[in-house]
Amino acid sequence: MSAEPQPQSPWQTATISRVEKRTPRVTSFWFQPSRPFTHLAGQHVDVRLTAPDGYQARRSYSIASAPEAGAGVELAIERLDDGEVSPFFHDVAEVGDEIELRGPLGGHFIWEVSDGGPILLVGGGSGVVPLMAMVRHRASQKSAAPIALVLSARVWDEVIFRDELIGLDDRRDGFDLVLTLTREQARRPADYSRRVDAKMMAQAMERLPKAPRLAYVCGSNAFVSAAAEALIDAGVPSGLIRTERYGV
Amino acid sequence: MVTRGFFSGRRPPSDIDARIPPGQYLEQGFPVLSAGPTPRVRTEDWSFTLKHGPRPVKKWNWAEFNALPQSKMTRDIHCVTAWTKFNTPWQGVLIDDIFADAGIEPPTAFTLALSFDGYSTNVPTKDLVTGKAMVALLYEGKPIPADHGGPARLLVPHLYFWKSAKWVNGLQFTERDEPGFWELRGYHMYGDPWREQRYSSDP
Numbered sequence: 001m002s003a004e005p006q007p008q009s010p011w012q013t014a015t016i017s018r019v020e021k022r023t024p025r026v027t028s029f030w031f032q033p034s035r036p037f038t039h040l041a042g043q044h045v046d047v048r049l050t051a052p053d054g055y056q057a058r059r060s061y062s063i064a065s066a067p068e069a070g071a072g073v074e075l076a077i078e079r080l081d082d083g084e085v086s087p088f089f090h091d092v093a094e095v096g097d098e099i100e101l102r103g104p105l106g107g108h109f110i111w112e113v114s115d116g117g118p119i120l121l122v123g124g125g126s127g128v129v130p131l132m133a134m135v136r137h138r139a140s141q142k143s144a145a146p147i148a149l150v151l152s153a154r155v156w157d158e159v160i161f162r163d164e165l166i167g168l169d170d171r172r173d174g175f176d177l178v179l180t181l182t183r184e185q186a187r188r189p190a191d192y193s194r195r196v197d198a199k200m201m202a203q204a205m206e207r208l209p210k211a212p213r214l215a216y217v218c219g220s221n222a223f224v225s226a227a228a229e230a231l232i233d234a235g236v237p238s239g240l241i242r243t244e245r246y247g248v
Numbered sequence: 249m250v251t252r253g254f255f256s257g258r259r260p261p262s263d264i265d266a267r268i269p270p271g272q273y274l275e276q277g278f279p280v281l282s283a284g285p286t287p288r289v290r291t292e293d294w295s296f297t298l299k300h301g302p303r304p305v306k307k308w309n310w311a312e313f314n315a316l317p318q319s320k321m322t323r324d325i326h327c328v329t330a331w332t333k334f335n336t337p338w339q340g341v342l343i344d345d346i347f348a349d350a351g352i353e354p355p356t357a358f359t360l361a362l363s364f365d366g367y368s369t370n371v372p373t374k375d376l377v378t379g380k381a382m383v384a385l386l387y388e389g390k391p392i393p394a395d396h397g398g399p400a401r402l403l404v405p406h407l408y409f410w411k412s413a414k415w416v417n418g419l420q421f422t423e424r425d426e427p428g429f430w431e432l433r434g435y436h437m438y439g440d441p442w443r444e445q446r447y448s449s450d451p
Contacts, residue, residue, distance in 0.1 A: 092253035107433030228285035
């Protein structure tokens with residue numbers, strides 16, 4: 001029996017190359033992996049922090065950047081006050097720091113332009129992150145696949161990627177943005193000021209040329225449960241709905 | 249590699265440290281994770297089928313299944329998304345008792361657990377028997393909420409929790425170790441939390 005080669009560790013070092021505050025509670029961090037990789041829109045990476053005594057904490061974060069972005073891997077990290085990893089990023093991490101990460105990971109909550117459309121995306125709060133990778137992927141590939149994104153946030157200033165999404169919406173090239181604010185009045189004519197429901201889902205689907213071939217829902221567990229029920233009530237077969245739930 | 253500036257963390261007290269597998273943290277809540285919407289399975293529509301390959305061996309309805317001998321199991325559970333929850337109390341039917349009621353000795357070394365929503369996951373047959381696993385019907389003495397896999401879910405607590413299929417409606421003996429839903433999507437074929445077998449590239 002020949003000696004097996006030592007498998008390469010799936011973990012690698014990545015250097016933080018840029019930090020940008022997105023909303024009061026969400027900051028984007030760009031990572032330059034020492035072994036560059038190409039991800040699929042919707043995939044995540046695992047991040048691992050190690051204390052001097054060897055204690056490790058690891059979390060999964062969805063990738064916000066498009067696969068073809070090339071400027072590093074963008075993770076948009078929401079500060080959870082009782083968290084142990086997100087406060088580190090918000091309070092300690094800075095450009096030049098080296099962080100261990102592993103990935104890309106995940107083979108279900110993904111979309112490529114070759115998969116085609118129409119696609120309905122439904123995000124709650126930081127649940128927009130993997131959906132943003134899909135929207136950016138569509139834009140950078142100049143895909144004509146119709147996509148509608150329904151994005152729920154508490155208030156206008158907590159809509160992550162807001163200006164970029166409105167800019168893409170303004171192109172009128174088959175991408176439609178619908179914002180719904182749960183604690184503030186809507187600011188744009190077509191937007192809503194309430195929690196997602198079946199009527200909102202039905203109206204979002206009317207923006208697509210035909211019924212969606214797939215729907216992707218991402219957010220907190222409560223949001224995903226409510227949005228998935230709303231989609232089913234609006235007539236989307238449950239087998240076409242893919243979900244990703246953050247935390248509890 | 250030590251991370252600059254990372255000191256605190258949610259380091260577990262030393263007396264419980266040994267119960268937390270590598271890379272996991274202790275969670276008090278009970279997070280919900282799934283690949284799609286929560287199916288609402290009514291107990292009058294519920295059934296459980298034991299299959300050898302495509303061939304059904306025995307099928308139970310809800311009343312018949314609930315009449316099988318029931319056992320209790322309180323176990324620590326470990327989700328691949330890194331949370332560990334201590335002392336989760338379940339009641340249900342041991343896989344041993346399902347096989348006994350069907351009058352069958354496991355004919356193959358591999359089993360696929362099947363669910364109402366089309367989900368599947370593979371577990372070696374030896375990991376299901378000798379009291380290691382059950383089809384759970386109660387959690388904390390009450391019917392299992394749909395979000396957590398009710399009316400019935402598989403419980404294989406010594407493996408990562410995606411192996412404990414929600415909304416389970418059958419077990420199928422297979423000749424080979426056939427990957428299930430997540431195993432086809434990059435997750436580990438076996439999933440031992442103590443060996444951190446999260447993804448297919450893990451040894």
